[in-house]
Each structure stands twice: as C-alpha cells, then as structure tokens.
Amino acid sequence: MAMGRVLVIAGSDSGGGAGIQADIKSVMAMGGFATTALAALTAQNTRGVTGVHVVPPDFLRAQIDAVMEDIGADAVKTGMLPDTASIEIVADFLDRQSPRLSFVMDPVMVATSGDRLQSEEALAALRRRLLPRATVITPNIPEAELLLGRRIVDEAGQREAARALLETGAQAVLVKGGHLPGVTVTDLLATPAGIVAIGGPRIDSTSTHGTGCTLASAIAAGLAQGMALEPAIRRARAYVTAAIAAAPGLGHGHGPLGHGVTVDPARIAALEAR
Numbered sequence: 001m002a003m004g005r006v007l008v009i010a011g012s013d014s015g016g017g018a019g020i021q022a023d024i025k026s027v028m029a030m031g032g033f034a035t036t037a038l039a040a041l042t043a044q045n046t047r048g049v050t051g052v053h054v055v056p057p058d059f060l061r062a063q064i065d066a067v068m069e070d071i072g073a074d075a076v077k078t079g080m081l082p083d084t085a086s087i088e089i090v091a092d093f094l095d096r097q098s099p100r101l102s103f104v105m106d107p108v109m110v111a112t113s114g115d116r117l118q119s120e121e122a123l124a125a126l127r128r129r130l131l132p133r134a135t136v137i138t139p140n141i142p143e144a145e146l147l148l149g150r151r152i153v154d155e156a157g158q159r160e161a162a163r164a165l166l167e168t169g170a171q172a173v174l175v176k177g178g179h180l181p182g183v184t185v186t187d188l189l190a191t192p193a194g195i196v197a198i199g200g201p202r203i204d205s206t207s208t209h210g211t212g213c214t215l216a217s218a219i220a221a222g223l224a225q226g227m228a229l230e231p232a233i234r235r236a237r238a239y240v241t242a243a244i245a246a247a248p249g250l251g252h253g254h255g256p257l258g259h260g261v262t263v264d265p266a267r268i269a270a271l272e273a274r
Helices: 019-029 057-068 083-093 120-133 141-148 155-166 211-224 231-243 267-270
Strands: 005-013 033-044 051-054 076-077 102-105 174-175 184-190 194-201
Touching: 005 019, 005 057, 019 033, 019 184, 019 194, 019 211, 019 231, 033 057, 057 083, 057 231, 076 211, 083 120, 102 211, 141 155, 141 267, 155 174, 155 184, 155 194, 184 231, 211 231
Parallel strands: 005 033, 005 076, 076 102
Antiparallel strands: 033 051, 174 184, 184 194
16 A cells, blocks of 8 residues: 555644644554644643644745645645635645545534634635535534534434535535444445445543544545545544544543554554454
8 A cells, every 4th residue: 555645734732632743643553644734833732722823824835835846745634724814725725736636624623622723704714615625524513513503413413414514515524423422423424425324332531632633634644545435434433443442541631542553554454454
C-alpha cells in the first residue's frame, strides 16, 4: 500500500489530544505521511478551551503553498477553521486542485468539552464554500444539528440528517452516532447509492477527546493510500476503537486516546482484515 500524503489544515490543541496533534498521530498510525497548515492555535486541555489565536490569513496561505509546491498531497483533511477568511483560503486552494484530490471535511465547530470553536458567519461560509467540495464530511450529532439547524434525537433523525447533508453537494456524508444513547454506536454513511449503517459496541470511557479528529484523519490516510471510502471508514473506526481502549488515562476531564496503538504495520493489517 502506498504511504499516502495527507495535508491537514486545522487548529492545534496544546493538550495534544485533538486538533493537528491528533491528526499527525493518526495519519502516522495508518502508515501515511502528514503535512500541516495551522489555521488556529488553542490553549486547551482535557477540561476545556481557554483561548484561541487565529493564524493570519496570509500565513495560512503560505503554509499551504509551501507544502504543495514541494511535497504535495494525495488527500486534504480539514478540521477547525475558525473564521470566514480561513474557509475562503481553503476553498480557493481546493478550486485550484484536481477533482481527484480527496477532501475529508471534519466540521469542527464544538470541542468535546462543549466549547464553541466557530462563529455563525464562518459556519455559513463553510456550508456555502466547503460542503459542496467534500469527498466526505464527518459531522457528529451536535455538528450535524448546527449545519442543518435542527435537533437530532434518534437514529431516524440521524438518517434524515445524513440525507439532507448529502443534498448540500458533498459526495458522501458520515453522520457519527456517538452522541446518541444506546449500547452500540452507529455511524451512517450516506452516498448517492444509499445509506450504510456501520456500528459497533460503545466503549464506556471518558477518554474521548479528539475522536472526531482522529477518525477523519485516519479516513483521509486511507483515501490517500488509494482505499475506497467505505473500507477506509471501517479501518478508521477500528483504529479509533482500539485507541480508546488503549487510552493512557491522562488529565482530569475528557482524556486523550492512545494514538500509538496501531503504529506497527502488522497491527494495521490486522485491522484491515476485520
């Protein structure tokens, strides 16, 4: 399998559990190579976010250009894009790329702690400029609610949300079900061919900080390596499950995952075989 180059455009997490830090770890665990363009810096830990510094637009653009003119990318993954300017820069960049470049959009708007990370103006720009360009978008339930302006309280609502988000122009939508009650967690993958339910047992753990970043980056690594979307998602979900189970138990809030759990290629192969 090819290494796979993933350009991650997102914010950093000083606590190391989410954001760019989780993205790099996850891409590496999948055997890929991660490059980065920081859109924001956050002061945060397992308990919450205490500060956000937005990277100036010209410097965000310079980071993207520096990576692309030398290393290049097989896939792009976006996470926290804090303002309209950063979203416009990313959209303009994607417009210049081949449509074959995979684009995984994790609409990071709310941290695990509940802190809001994106303004209403930026949310509108994200809907307008990035959703229609995505190979797949990976919202959790609160993010899907914000994108659609409606409550989602059960799997039927999750299914309706997946269909509605697909109509925005994205090629595929993965609405994650971790915020819904139940002993199993069911993610719904919506494509023009229909909806596929991908489920697994819920792990009783408070070490869930950065699960969304981790999943989306692992999916992007799979696409960068030439995997089809559904197998890439299934491998990424297996990785997240293993990483939650291997969490180091750090911090006093929502702790980080054990991202190194599948760095060994033999373990990656075992995940692919499941």
